[in-house]
Amino acid sequence: MATATDDQVRAAELGWLERLPWRRLILILLSVVILAVVAIGAYKTLTLPADERYSTTTWKNFIILGLAQGAIIGLIALGYTLVYGILRMINFAHGEVFMFGAFGAFFFSDAWEQSGFLNSNPVLSLALLLIIAMLTSMCVAVLLERIAYRPLRNAPRLVPLITAIGASLFLANTARGFFGSQSRGFGVPEALDGTWTIFGVEVDRIQVVVLVTVIVAVTVLSLFVAKTKTGKSMRAVAADSEIASLMGIRVDRVIVTTFAIGGLLAGVAAVLFSITFESVSFTMGFRVGIAAFTAAVLGGIGSISGAALGGVMLGLLQSVGPALILTGYGIPSSFQLKDAFTFLVLVLVLIFRPGGLLGSSEAEKV
Amino acid sequence: MGEVPTRSIVRAGLLGGAGAIYVALVGLYTKFADLELVGEQITLGRVLIVAPAFVAAFAVTRPRVVAGVRRSVELRSGLAVGAVSALVGGAFFSVAIWFADWFGVDRIREVFVAVTEPLIDFLTFDKGVPAGLPILIGLCVVGGVVGGFARTAPVAIRRPATAGLLAVILFGLLQRIVPIVFVELGFEADWLYARGSGLTFLGGLVVFVIAAGANAAWNRDEGRSRERVRKSMQQAPAARLGLLVAILAILAILPLLLGTVISEVLGQVMIYVLLGLGLNIVVGYAGLLDLGYVAFFAFGAYTTGVLTGAFLNTTTGAATPALSADLNFFVAVWIVALLAAGVGLLIGAPVLRLRGDYLAIVTLGLGEIVSVITASKWAQPLIGGPQGMRGVTKAEVFGLNFQDNPQHFYYLALAFVLLAAFVSWRLSRSRIGRAWNAMREDEQVADAMGISTTKFKLLAFALGGAIGSLGGALFAVSIGSLTPASFEITVSITALAVVIIGGLGSIPGVVVGALVLLGLPGLLREFEEYRALIYGGALVAIMILRPQGLIPNVRRSRELAEEEVTQDAWATKAGAESEAVAAVLPGGSLGVEKEDLE
Numbered sequence: 001m002a003t004a005t006d007d008q009v010r011a012a013e014l015g016w017l018e019r020l021p022w023r024r025l026i027l028i029l030l031s032v033v034i035l036a037v038v039a040i041g042a043y044k045t046l047t048l049p050a051d052e053r054y055s056t057t058t059w060k061n062f063i064i065l066g067l068a069q070g071a072i073i074g075l076i077a078l079g080y081t082l083v084y085g086i087l088r089m090i091n092f093a094h095g096e097v098f099m100f101g102a103f104g105a106f107f108f109s110d111a112w113e114q115s116g117f118l119n120s121n122p123v124l125s126l127a128l129l130l131i132i133a134m135l136t137s138m139c140v141a142v143l144l145e146r147i148a149y150r151p152l153r154n155a156p157r158l159v160p161l162i163t164a165i166g167a168s169l170f171l172a173n174t175a176r177g178f179f180g181s182q183s184r185g186f187g188v189p190e191a192l193d194g195t196w197t198i199f200g201v202e203v204d205r206i207q208v209v210v211l212v213t214v215i216v217a218v219t220v221l222s223l224f225v226a227k228t229k230t231g232k233s234m235r236a237v238a239a240d241s242e243i244a245s246l247m248g249i250r251v252d253r254v255i256v257t258t259f260a261i262g263g264l265l266a267g268v269a270a271v272l273f274s275i276t277f278e279s280v281s282f283t284m285g286f287r288v289g290i291a292a293f294t295a296a297v298l299g300g301i302g303s304i305s306g307a308a309l310g311g312v313m314l315g316l317l318q319s320v321g322p323a324l325i326l327t328g329y330g331i332p333s334s335f336q337l338k339d340a341f342t343f344l345v346l347v348l349v350l351i352f353r354p355g356g357l358l359g360s361s362e363a364e365k366v
Numbered sequence: 367m368g369e370v371p372t373r374s375i376v377r378a379g380l381l382g383g384a385g386a387i388y389v390a391l392v393g394l395y396t397k398f399a400d401l402e403l404v405g406e407q408i409t410l411g412r413v414l415i416v417a418p419a420f421v422a423a424f425a426v427t428r429p430r431v432v433a434g435v436r437r438s439v440e441l442r443s444g445l446a447v448g449a450v451s452a453l454v455g456g457a458f459f460s461v462a463i464w465f466a467d468w469f470g471v472d473r474i475r476e477v478f479v480a481v482t483e484p485l486i487d488f489l490t491f492d493k494g495v496p497a498g499l500p501i502l503i504g505l506c507v508v509g510g511v512v513g514g515f516a517r518t519a520p521v522a523i524r525r526p527a528t529a530g531l532l533a534v535i536l537f538g539l540l541q542r543i544v545p546i547v548f549v550e551l552g553f554e555a556d557w558l559y560a561r562g563s564g565l566t567f568l569g570g571l572v573v574f575v576i577a578a579g580a581n582a583a584w585n586r587d588e589g590r591s592r593e594r595v596r597k598s599m600q601q602a603p604a605a606r607l608g609l610l611v612a613i614l615a616i617l618a619i620l621p622l623l624l625g626t627v628i629s630e631v632l633g634q635v636m637i638y639v640l641l642g643l644g645l646n647i648v649v650g651y652a653g654l655l656d657l658g659y660v661a662f663f664a665f666g667a668y669t670t671g672v673l674t675g676a677f678l679n680t681t682t683g684a685a686t687p688a689l690s691a692d693l694n695f696f697v698a699v700w701i702v703a704l705l706a707a708g709v710g711l712l713i714g715a716p717v718l719r720l721r722g723d724y725l726a727i728v729t730l731g732l733g734e735i736v737s738v739i740t741a742s743k744w745a746q747p748l749i750g751g752p753q754g755m756r757g758v759t760k761a762e763v764f765g766l767n768f769q770d771n772p773q774h775f776y777y778l779a780l781a782f783v784l785l786a787a788f789v790s791w792r793l794s795r796s797r798i799g800r801a802w803n804a805m806r807e808d809e810q811v812a813d814a815m816g817i818s819t820t821k822f823k824l825l826a827f828a829l830g831g832a833i834g835s836l837g838g839a840l841f842a843v844s845i846g847s848l849t850p851a852s853f854e855i856t857v858s859i860t861a862l863a864v865v866i867i868g869g870l871g872s873i874p875g876v877v878v879g880a881l882v883l884l885g886l887p888g889l890l891r892e893f894e895e896y897r898a899l900i901y902g903g904a905l906v907a908i909m910i911l912r913p914q915g916l917i918p919n920v921r922r923s924r925e926l927a928e929e930e931v932t933q934d935a936w937a938t939k940a941g942a943e944s945e946a947v948a949a950v951l952p953g954g955s956l957g958v959e960k961e962d963l964e
Binding site: 026027030089090107110147148151152155157158159160161162163165166167168169170171172173174176177178179180286290293294297337339340342343344346347350351354 | 388391392393394476477478479480653655657715716717719720723724726727728730731732734735738739742744855859862863866896898899901902903904905906909910913
């Protein structure tokens with residue numbers, strides 16, 4: 001960073017106002033404007049007349065919904081973050097890996113719903129669905145790596161990204177050709193209808209299942225990466241793949257493992273997502289994938305805890321944000337703008353803090 | 367088979383079989399079963415049966431490096447290897463079909479919707495399982511032999527043969543355009559094309575002979591005649607000018623020859639050429655991967671609508687937008703372009719620091735924000751929101767109607783395309799173009815050399831945005847009414863595919879890319895459903911096999927050869943494989959790399 005020293009030299013000679021490069025000035029102005037918009041919007045929403053205001057229960061529901069959705073997004077985000085950590089590439093097709101897992105689970109849940117197995121053994125069938133979805137997603141992820149990404153291992157950086165975009169399109173439309181273009185209703189065990197009361201708060205049972213599963217999955221993953229030998233080699237490859245290969249680590253195998261783990265997590269997320277929204281379709285991967293990527297960036301791409309945190313934050317932002325900020329301005333059906341909100345967060349994070357919340361700031365390298 | 371390990375042969379065969387199963391499951395066979403290419407028997411569906419075996423055989427008979435020496439496979443063993451691998455693949459495919467038949471087509475269809483009785487009938491040639499399966503395997507073996515031949519026959523035979531074969535398929539696919547041209551020119555077309563379907567056998571033979579002959583002549587004397595033509599092209603400006611005039615003349619009479627329906631397709635192609643040219647400046651010249659290009663397209667279209675007095679669709683009828691003007695299109699379009707350049711600056715400014723994939727994601731996000739907002743109720747009073755707008759100007763001038771007459775629209779689009787092509791051609795050879803090149807190759811070095819990367823990045827965004835908005839303006843005029851469904855991420859991806867498949871930084875590449883990606887699907891409605899699938903597959907394939915695109919940029923491919931060590935290894939590997947692709951392409955190797963050395 002040659003310019004840093006220039007800046008320092010100049011800084012000694014100039015006053016603080018002259019020291020601010022115009023670009024940073026614009027960014028500061030922008031952030032002030034955004035903060036003001038957010039604050040005023042929130043204030044306006046919260047001080048609406050009582051009959052137009054959201055009730056406390058609604059807010060609680062928003063928060064729980066946000067947590068559950070954020071947890072799912074976080075699981076998918078882990079797939080992005082793991083691959084990025086090792087290959088420094090955005091696996092754009094990860095959302096499609098997730099989508100295939102959902103379809104894998106769907107066909108079994110559909111059959112079991114008809115045979116009555118789903119409702120007579122809800123726990124067992126849910127566990128089996130998880131395993132099926134995990135295996136499906138894992139297979140797709142590993143195939144994807146083998147066919148599309150491995151031949152491009154040392155290519156210039158934009159090449160794998162373009163490939164990943166192509167692969168994403170290809171996989172989504174493969175699912176369309178395989179399974180049809182209409183969205184299908186996902187059967188949920190009846191035992192999961194209704195609510196449980198936890199600490200005096202009524203929570204949908206599905207959301208409890210989602211949160212518990214995600215916590216288990218993330219714990220297992222952290223332990224795996226921290227304690228096992230494979231996890232260690234993953235960390236080694238992430239740190240420096242060339243040196244790692246000199247130390248006798250089979251880089252290709254580690255990469256495949258990483259894709260497989262990402263696929264497994266996407267499979268878990270797929271089942272949780274399907275039982276939450278009760279439908280699957282070939283387009284479901286794209287938006288969820290982008291949201292998950294946003295979460296990964298928000299938390300700091302390459303960092304496991306960052307991805308989980310980013311997911312939860314994004315989920316909360318998505319469920320609470322439009323209601324809290326946009327309603328105050330009288331914007332009709334603010335939830336339509338939920339996705340725009342996601343992208344806005346993504347853009348702002350990348351502009352202001354490209355390293356993410358927990359990541360190191362490496363703006364120049366990205 | 368000596369030269370090729372048995373394991374590789376079997377593996378290639380199984381992969382070919384898996385490919386065929388994939389094609390069956392994704393529904394391509396049923397879709398194209400009846401699309402006749404030559405006669406009544408050779409349908410696109412049947413070509414697709416042969417294709418996986420062909421590709422597998424072609425791949426497995428590739429030259430191998432043994433102990434540091436590159437060895438080609440001999441013709442005889444090439445044919446045998448192709449046949450055996452195809453036999454394995456065909457057998458695998460047959461087992462799958464037999465299994466589907468035994469297990470119950472209806473039960474499989476609950477998961478894979480494309481597996482139907484007609485599919486089984488088609489794959490077994492209406493003879494049922496298992497009587498039809500030997501025919502299937504036999505057909506695969508033919509494909510395998512041809513694949514082996516296409517790789518291992520002497521160059522003087524295999525090049526013309528592949529060129530001829532591809533020409534037959536291409537002309538078969540162009541069955542809705544070539545006969546019309548013939549009739550318009552006053553020729554009989556009945557001997558060439560059967561009425562309302564593909565080539566006749568005689569027609570197929572003629573096309574094959576002409577294409578093969580042309581290819582052989584072009585490559586005669588080991589390509590000496592080709593070199594002579596190319597050299598005279600380079601040295602004599604008159605020859606170049608002549609070529610340019612000829613191309614322009616063809617472009618000018620094209621819609622008159624093709625009639626309204628095909629002119630409409632050409633109009634759509636032109637819109638994407640324009641988008642491709644704009645995106646090419648951003649991605650190809652400046653190296654900034656922009657995935658949100660739809661933002662400019664939407665901006666151009668809606669602004670044109672608003673400025674030329676279009677009105678909003680509402681439940682009660684129509685309403686005037688909150689901001690509205692009633693300008694002439696030819697005035698409004700320049701305002702649109704200027705505003706879009708401003709939007710380009712606005713988008714470019716905050717993302718200046720970001721590079722590579724991060725930039726791609728941010729632009730994707732910005733593009734999506736635009737799509738979401740166009741479709742939201744919030745945007746209702748301005749641009750109609752989910753209901754959209756209608757009554758965009760027809761831009762009538764000199765009695766030409768650009769909305770209802772696709773032939774007239776073609777000329778309007780052509781004018782804009784020529785303008786954009788001229789601008790980007792001049793830019794690429796200017797100081798600005800060289801600055802973009804330098805920036806694309808290494809930003810820090812470019813900075814150190816005194817190139818203001820800020821300025822040139824912003825310039826690329828502004829120019830790319832302006833050209834993209836022209837595409838949007840044209841689209842608005844051609845279609846007359848705007849709905850958010852036209853402005854989704856697919857536009858960005860399609861434009862990107864056009865640029866990349868054509869060849870980054872190459873203007874002819876953009877034209878070819880748009881013709882291939884939009885022209886072909888436009889002419890054959892059967893393709894429509896699989897358009898995105900083919901785009902995705904093509905993007906992956908081109909990145910792996912031929913990263914420089916179909917018609918590479920001259921300067922760019924020279925740079926590719928001079929990249930650093932890691933990239934060098936990759937480029938040479940890609941180069942070795944692209945020879946294989948080049949051999950299948952009509953015209954043989956496109957040979958641009960050689961030209962660069964001069």
